[in-house]
Amino acid sequence: MRKELLAISAVLSLAPGVAWGQARVPDLAQATLEELMNIEVTSASRREQRADDVPASIYVISHEEIRRSGLTSLAEVLRLAPGVQVSRVNSNKWTVSVRGFSAPTSKLLVLVDGRSIYNPAYSTVYWDTEDVMLEDVDRIEVIRGPGGAMWGANAMNGVINIITRPATETRGGLARVGGGTFDAADAGFRYGGGMGALSYRVFAQAAGHAASWLTSDTRAHDSWRSVTTGFRSDWSRGRDAVMLQAGATVGQQRPMWFDTSATTSSGEASLAQSNTHVGHALGRWTRSSAGGAALQVQGYFDTNHRDELIGLYDRRTWDVDAQYNASFGPRHAFVAGGGYRYLTETLEGRGLYRFTPSRVRPGISNGFAQDSVSLAGGRAEVTLGAKFEHSTYAGSAFQPNARLLWKATPRQRVWTAAARAVRTPSLVDRGLQLEYPAIAGPFGLPLVTGAVGNPDQRNEGLINLEAGYRINVSGRLTIDAVAFRGWYDDLQTQEPPVAPSMAIVNGLPTLIALARYDNLWRAETVGIEVAARLQMTHAWTIDGSMSTFGMTPHAGRSLDTNPALVDGNTGAQQWRLHSSWSLGGDRLFDARLMRVGRLAQAGLPGYTRLDARLEWPLARRVSAVGSGQNLLDSLHRESVPDGGLTVTQLPRSATLGLVWRF
Amino acid sequence: MVWALDMIARRRRALLVAGALALGLAAATAVAGAEDVTPAALKAAFLYNFAKFTEWPVEPAASTPLHLCILNDQAAEEALARLAGGASINGRAVIVMRGVARERLRSCHLLYLAGDDAHSADAVVAELQGAAILTVSDGERFPRHGGMVGLLIEGNRMRFAINPETAQRSGVRLSSRLLSLATIVND
Numbered sequence: 001m002r003k004e005l006l007a008i009s010a011v012l013s014l015a016p017g018v019a020w021g022q023a024r025v026p027d028l029a030q031a032t033l034e035e036l037m038n039i040e041v042t043s044a045s046r047r048e049q050r051a052d053d054v055p056a057s058i059y060v061i062s063h064e065e066i067r068r069s070g071l072t073s074l075a076e077v078l079r080l081a082p083g084v085q086v087s088r089v090n091s092n093k094w095t096v097s098v099r100g101f102s103a104p105t106s107k108l109l110v111l112v113d114g115r116s117i118y119n120p121a122y123s124t125v126y127w128d129t130e131d132v133m134l135e136d137v138d139r140i141e142v143i144r145g146p147g148g149a150m151w152g153a154n155a156m157n158g159v160i161n162i163i164t165r166p167a168t169e170t171r172g173g174l175a176r177v178g179g180g181t182f183d184a185a186d187a188g189f190r191y192g193g194g195m196g197a198l199s200y201r202v203f204a205q206a207a208g209h210a211a212s213w214l215t216s217d218t219r220a221h222d223s224w225r226s227v228t229t230g231f232r233s234d235w236s237r238g239r240d241a242v243m244l245q246a247g248a249t250v251g252q253q254r255p256m257w258f259d260t261s262a263t264t265s266s267g268e269a270s271l272a273q274s275n276t277h278v279g280h281a282l283g284r285w286t287r288s289s290a291g292g293a294a295l296q297v298q299g300y301f302d303t304n305h306r307d308e309l310i311g312l313y314d315r316r317t318w319d320v321d322a323q324y325n326a327s328f329g330p331r332h333a334f335v336a337g338g339g340y341r342y343l344t345e346t347l348e349g350r351g352l353y354r355f356t357p358s359r360v361r362p363g364i365s366n367g368f369a370q371d372s373v374s375l376a377g378g379r380a381e382v383t384l385g386a387k388f389e390h391s392t393y394a395g396s397a398f399q400p401n402a403r404l405l406w407k408a409t410p411r412q413r414v415w416t417a418a419a420r421a422v423r424t425p426s427l428v429d430r431g432l433q434l435e436y437p438a439i440a441g442p443f444g445l446p447l448v449t450g451a452v453g454n455p456d457q458r459n460e461g462l463i464n465l466e467a468g469y470r471i472n473v474s475g476r477l478t479i480d481a482v483a484f485r486g487w488y489d490d491l492q493t494q495e496p497p498v499a500p501s502m503a504i505v506n507g508l509p510t511l512i513a514l515a516r517y518d519n520l521w522r523a524e525t526v527g528i529e530v531a532a533r534l535q536m537t538h539a540w541t542i543d544g545s546m547s548t549f550g551m552t553p554h555a556g557r558s559l560d561t562n563p564a565l566v567d568g569n570t571g572a573q574q575w576r577l578h579s580s581w582s583l584g585g586d587r588l589f590d591a592r593l594m595r596v597g598r599l600a601q602a603g604l605p606g607y608t609r610l611d612a613r614l615e616w617p618l619a620r621r622v623s624a625v626g627s628g629q630n631l632l633d634s635l636h637r638e639s640v641p642d643g644g645l646t647v648t649q650l651p652r653s654a655t656l657g658l659v660w661r662f
Numbered sequence: 663m664v665w666a667l668d669m670i671a672r673r674r675r676a677l678l679v680a681g682a683l684a685l686g687l688a689a690a691t692a693v694a695g696a697e698d699v700t701p702a703a704l705k706a707a708f709l710y711n712f713a714k715f716t717e718w719p720v721e722p723a724a725s726t727p728l729h730l731c732i733l734n735d736q737a738a739e740e741a742l743a744r745l746a747g748g749a750s751i752n753g754r755a756v757i758v759m760r761g762v763a764r765e766r767l768r769s770c771h772l773l774y775l776a777g778d779d780a781h782s783a784d785a786v787v788a789e790l791q792g793a794a795i796l797t798v799s800d801g802e803r804f805p806r807h808g809g810m811v812g813l814l815i816e817g818n819r820m821r822f823a824i825n826p827e828t829a830q831r832s833g834v835r836l837s838s839r840l841l842s843l844a845t846i847v848n849d
Contacts, residue, residue, distance in 0.1 A: 033843055036704065330789065374763075
């Protein structure tokens with residue numbers, strides 16, 4: 001506790017030295033335009049465009065924030081948003097969750113430019129194949145709470161929207177090279193150009209990551225590497241705009257799955273390497289009409305291949321979506337849309353894992369509509385929306401929501417929302433067949449244990465209520481607070497058999513005791529999330545956030561004792577404090593302190609993390625960047641064993657790199 | 663409510679940290695120096711200057727006040743009110759319309775639309791088509807799609823792009839001083 005208080009005061013009170021090479025700032029009311037255009041804007045103006053009037057728990061991680069974080073993986077960058085829990089399992093695996101249920105990450109929808117990167121079969125997001133070039137990410141919108149109405153099923157606890165920059169903004173070249181103790185080596189290159197209304201960029205990056213640690217003197221075997229390449233082009237003329245993009249990532253990882261082919265059910269961690277390759281192509285056409293309405297049509301193709309110890313997985317997705325926005329008079333803002341997605345997923349289990357059926361081809365059609373009505377002379381806004389989705393594999397889901405925004409004073413906003421959301425069962429939930437080798441059981445009979453999916457597995461449901469408050473104090477301090485309460489129903493459980501059944505296996509009477517997937521838990525969640533930003537001076541900004549979370553489970557008839565269901569493997573509290581300085585002459589220094597709370601049920605202690613980053617221009621277009629992560633602890637653990645992966649300890653690390661912009 | 667209080671009581675440490683942070687923030691706000699330019703204040707200064715170098719068509723009562731309006735950015739609105747409230751431009755009093763409602767936008771002379779949402783900016787611009795209102799938003803895209811001025815950041819400094827034809831069509835006259843410092847764009 002003392003260590004933390006010391007670190008907080010250090011981060012907060014380090015006088016930034018406003019005198020470090022800053023020109024004297026003129027009195028703005030008297031300044032000429034030329035003088036105004038010469039003032040260094042140290043936090044990008046876009047950061048100030050917070051979503052004041054959005055009646056939802058939204059936090060936007062801006063381009064500037066990503067750049068100054070010193071982080072190189074998408075999953076790590078998500079730590080910057082309040083209420084998001086990121087746990088690094090080992091060097092190449094993360095679980096990311098919002099408001100509980102982090103094992104696995106089944107209730108979060110993640111989109112990159114409107115394309116889903118959620119893995120339906122495993123009900124999770126695999127971050128090791130998502131190698132977006134962070135320099136070309138415009139922003140990441142993190143919406144906590146049900147996003148069902150706009151984005152569909154499986155957006156139960158939140159939606160993460162990663163949006164890349166249009167090609168018009170990335171003209172010119174960028175080359176980056178670096179290395180470090182944990183992010184072993186990386187290089188990236190991007191070139192953007194254009195002719196008239198057409199802009200494009202091409203990019204490639206390669207990275208190698210070192211292994212983490214099992215104990216303080218035993219290295220783990222979880223190194224990984226990947227190569228990514230892609231392009232994006234944007235064209236617009238008159239009222240039409242067209243965007244095209246494509247990308248591919250090839251990677252090799254050592255996830256350290258438990259090797260279930262050993263004679264005991266808890267085998268050693270396997271050193272087997274996984275090979276992955278993913279690719280996509282996406283096109284989007286937007287047409288704005290004279291009255292301010294807009295029609296957007298998007299289509300994409302996505303392929304995902306994972307060749308791993310536990311199974312061979314292949315997925316192809318074809319998706320087409322249309323969305324129409326219009327205003328009806330000055331009071332109504334209306335959005336409606338629909339789409340169709342066709343997937344083919346094949347999962348051939350290996351070793352003891354089997355999936356039945358091993359292949360699914362669901363067609364998912366969806367439609368949604370939403371209307372925002374401005375009332376009381378513009379002081380209030382009511383939004384009603386709903387999404388209907390039907391999957392040929394998982395059935396139907398209807399997700400309505402209602403929101404209210406009240407502009408209490410020019411500087412304060414109050415909002416409230418009620419929504420219903422759903423998570424549909426996955427290929428694993430319905431078709432898993434896992435049987436461990438027989439061991440000696442009671443009465444001298446062989447006993448087979450394992451787990452089996454439930455072909456009648458139902459949707460999980462959520463009814464969520466939240467309320468929020470935003471205030472802007474004197475234009476320099478902004479605070480955004482949210483409180484929420486959720487009622488979950490039909491949560492997935494693994495039910496141990498009441499009594500084993502008997503079968504003849506290979507001529508021998510055998511006891512079979514397989515746990516079966518079912519939907520027998522309910523739970524309530526509650527929490528508060530607060531984010532604040534204080535612009536101390538022209539050159540110094542402090543921002544911070546805090547979140548608390550609690551879950552009350554109701555076991556009902558369930559016999560499942562998995563602790564993940566009791567506190568959702570989510571720390572009761574998290575906070576983050578970040579100090580951002582511009583030292584003049586484009587030198588930038590950032591320090592960030594984060595605390596992730598204890599996982600009570602799982603017995604995992606909390607940890608405090610200090611990161612720092614320094615950007616130092618060496619020449620007009622070349623900068624050196626040095627950063628350090630986890631500076632307070634030489635090793636720490638962030639996760640508990642679950643889902644067959646080996647959990648390792650993560651080290652203190654530092655990287656050094658050069659960036660050249662031309 | 664009881665569950666919220668109960669939860670807070672149990673997480674005493676979180677409360678302590680939150681309290682320390684709040685105290686720190688409050689102290690910092692009180693202590694923050696006078697020599698600082700927030701992005702909101704800078705934006706407000708630009709908007710004030712746009713108003714200084716623009717001529718609107720002559721109105722019946724020649725000395726009617728100039729109305730400056732901002733949508734969706736409380737910080738900039740606050741900064742503009744502090745900077746320009748009570749000032750006068752070309753003999754006209756400047757009034758910053760606080761919390762202007764969508765139905766009253768036609769009474770604005772300068773309108774700044776904040777936010778990344780291109781759709782709502784387009785909708786507002788379409789509604790106001792033909793009115794002599796200087797429309798400003800963020801990004802270069804805005805003046806290419808019916809707006810007049812787009813504020814942008816280039817290499818850590820604030821710039822602006824102007825579409826002179828759009829301004830001309832609505833009867834708003836922009837001084838050559840503004841046009842010479844701007845990036846000119848077309849539809």
